[in-house]
Amino acid sequence: MKNIIKMLAVSCSICCSFLSVSAYADQQAWSDYYQIERVDYPTEIDPQIGGVAAMQDGRIALAIHSGEIVIFDPKNNTWSTFAVGLHEPLGIVQESENTFVVMQKPELTRISDTNGDGKADSYRVLYDDFGMTGNYHEFAFGPAVDSKGNYYISLNVASNFAGVFEHIRGDYSDKCNPKSEMQKYHDKQKWIKGYRKQVTRMFSCAPYRGWIIKVTPDGQATPYSAGYRSPAGLHVDANDKLWTTDNQGDWIATSPLIQVNQGDFGGHPAGLNWLAGYKKAHKDIKPDDIKAKRKSPAGLFPQGELANSPTQPLTTSGHQAFGLPEGELLIGDMNTDHLLRFIPDDVGGNTQGTLIPFIAGEDLGIGNFRLDFDKNSNLWIGKIHLGWAGDEGLLKITRTNKPMFIVDQVSLVKDGFEISFNQPIASLPSNVAVTSHTYHYHKAYGSPKVDLKAVDVEVQKVKGKRNTIKISAKTLETDRLYTLDLGKFSDTAGRPLMGNVLRYTVNALK
Structure with a gap:
C-alpha cells in the first residue's frame, strides 16, 4: 500500500492536476442559501469515502477506502459497521432494504444481510470478468443503476508511471508492448529514464480497461462504450440517460462530461484494443484515425478554471426543495x-449544455467525490484523496430556504443564447462579455485553449418570455466552448446572480 501511495503522489490517479482553483475570485455568499455541515466522524473509521448511498430509511451508507461499509444514522448520531474486507470500494448503491451493490477494484459485488442482524453475511460476485494487470492506475468506478436494475461500471486505463505484474487477470493484448518488458518497472528511476518512453502515456493491456460495462441484475455483462481514460463519475438520470465525467490527460484536452449511449467512443484510444476487429496498436494511432468516431462531450470543464478532476454527476430531478430546477446535474470535483x-x-x-459554478468556498472544500440526496432533499458528499489530491470526511448540505437569484435555463437559438432566470429582472446586465475557443485533439497530455477570441454580442429582453434575456451573436460555430460572463447582475430585489459565468458547449446549431 505504501508503494501505491508513493506512485499516486507522482502520477495521475483520479485527478489530473495539482492546481487547486476557486469558483470565483470573490466567492459569493453561498452560506446565505445553503448550510454546510461537516459531520463529526469517529476516529476509528477511515475518513476517506469512496461511495455514498442515502438509504430508504434515512440512514447514510458509506463505502470507505479501508474496505468497510459503515452506516451513519443522522437521527440518532450513531455509526455501525455493515460489511468488512472490501478492496478499494469506489461506489455503492442500495439495491433493497438489506442489500447493497458495491464496486470494488476487482469486482462488482452484491452484499446482503440475510438474517436481519445489521451485519452483512452474504458476499456474492455479480461481475468480475474484466482484466487487471496490477498497475496502480486501474481503478474501477460505479455502479450507476438504471430503472430496470442494470448496473454500469467504468474501468480506468493503466499509467506508464508503472508497468504490469507478472501474473495478470485476463488476456494480455498483443497490441501492447511485450509483457516481459512491461514487468521491468520496479527499478523506478531506470524505468522512468528508459523503457517507459516507449510506452503510451496510458494503456489498456488487460480486457476492457478504458471501457464502461453494462451488467444486468443477474450478472450478465455487455461491453457498452469504449474510449475513456479515468471516468470517475457515472450516473443514470431520471430519463435513464447514462452520463460520465472523464479526466484531462493524453488524448483528453480538458475534462469532459459525456452523455453515453451503447457503442459510443469517448475519445481515448487505449481501450480500442478490445474492440472486435480493430487492429491498429494504440501507439500507432493518429488523431485522424479516430476523430470521426469520437462522441462530442455535452460539456467541457476548462482546466484550472472550472474543474481539474470532475467526479460524480447527480440528477436534481425530484429535489426542487434543494433550490434547483429539475433535470439538471450536480457535479463534484477533486481539486x-x-x-x-x-x-x-x-x-x-x-x-449539449451549460456548466455553471454552484456552491463554493472553504466550508465546502475540495475532494468532493461522491454525492447523493436523501429523502428530505439534503445533499450528502463523501470526500477522498487516495494519498494524492482531495480531502476527507462527510458533508451534509441543507438549503436555508432564503430566495436566491440563479439562471434557470440556457437555450441555444438560431442567432445566440436565450437565458432565463428564476426571479424577476428589472434591467439587462450591463457588462456582458462572451468568448469562444476550442481545443486540440491529440495524444499529448491536455491542451491549451485554441483560437480563443472575443465574440461581438447584443443583449436584449425576449418579448413574451418571463425573466428571459437574449444574447445575440452574428455567427456561432460548432465544436467550441462559449464562455458567457454576465458580470455583476441583480434581480428586482437586489439579490446578486449566483453563478454569473456560463460555459456552453456547442456541438450542433439550430
Whole structure:
C-alpha cells in the first residue's frame, strides 16, 4: 500500500492536476442559501469515502477506502459497521432494504444481510470478468443503476508511471508492448529514464480497461462504450440517460462530461484494443484515425478554471426543495472548492449544455467525490484523496430556504443564447462579455485553449418570455466552448446572480 501511495503522489490517479482553483475570485455568499455541515466522524473509521448511498430509511451508507461499509444514522448520531474486507470500494448503491451493490477494484459485488442482524453475511460476485494487470492506475468506478436494475461500471486505463505484474487477470493484448518488458518497472528511476518512453502515456493491456460495462441484475455483462481514460463519475438520470465525467490527460484536452449511449467512443484510444476487429496498436494511432468516431462531450470543464478532476454527476430531478430546477446535474470535483450545475439543452437530438459554478468556498472544500440526496432533499458528499489530491470526511448540505437569484435555463437559438432566470429582472446586465475557443485533439497530455477570441454580442429582453434575456451573436460555430460572463447582475430585489459565468458547449446549431 505504501508503494501505491508513493506512485499516486507522482502520477495521475483520479485527478489530473495539482492546481487547486476557486469558483470565483470573490466567492459569493453561498452560506446565505445553503448550510454546510461537516459531520463529526469517529476516529476509528477511515475518513476517506469512496461511495455514498442515502438509504430508504434515512440512514447514510458509506463505502470507505479501508474496505468497510459503515452506516451513519443522522437521527440518532450513531455509526455501525455493515460489511468488512472490501478492496478499494469506489461506489455503492442500495439495491433493497438489506442489500447493497458495491464496486470494488476487482469486482462488482452484491452484499446482503440475510438474517436481519445489521451485519452483512452474504458476499456474492455479480461481475468480475474484466482484466487487471496490477498497475496502480486501474481503478474501477460505479455502479450507476438504471430503472430496470442494470448496473454500469467504468474501468480506468493503466499509467506508464508503472508497468504490469507478472501474473495478470485476463488476456494480455498483443497490441501492447511485450509483457516481459512491461514487468521491468520496479527499478523506478531506470524505468522512468528508459523503457517507459516507449510506452503510451496510458494503456489498456488487460480486457476492457478504458471501457464502461453494462451488467444486468443477474450478472450478465455487455461491453457498452469504449474510449475513456479515468471516468470517475457515472450516473443514470431520471430519463435513464447514462452520463460520465472523464479526466484531462493524453488524448483528453480538458475534462469532459459525456452523455453515453451503447457503442459510443469517448475519445481515448487505449481501450480500442478490445474492440472486435480493430487492429491498429494504440501507439500507432493518429488523431485522424479516430476523430470521426469520437462522441462530442455535452460539456467541457476548462482546466484550472472550472474543474481539474470532475467526479460524480447527480440528477436534481425530484429535489426542487434543494433550490434547483429539475433535470439538471450536480457535479463534484477533486481539486476545486465548488460544485457545478449542468443544464442540458437538446439541439436536434444532440445533447449539449451549460456548466455553471454552484456552491463554493472553504466550508465546502475540495475532494468532493461522491454525492447523493436523501429523502428530505439534503445533499450528502463523501470526500477522498487516495494519498494524492482531495480531502476527507462527510458533508451534509441543507438549503436555508432564503430566495436566491440563479439562471434557470440556457437555450441555444438560431442567432445566440436565450437565458432565463428564476426571479424577476428589472434591467439587462450591463457588462456582458462572451468568448469562444476550442481545443486540440491529440495524444499529448491536455491542451491549451485554441483560437480563443472575443465574440461581438447584443443583449436584449425576449418579448413574451418571463425573466428571459437574449444574447445575440452574428455567427456561432460548432465544436467550441462559449464562455458567457454576465458580470455583476441583480434581480428586482437586489439579490446578486449566483453563478454569473456560463460555459456552453456547442456541438450542433439550430
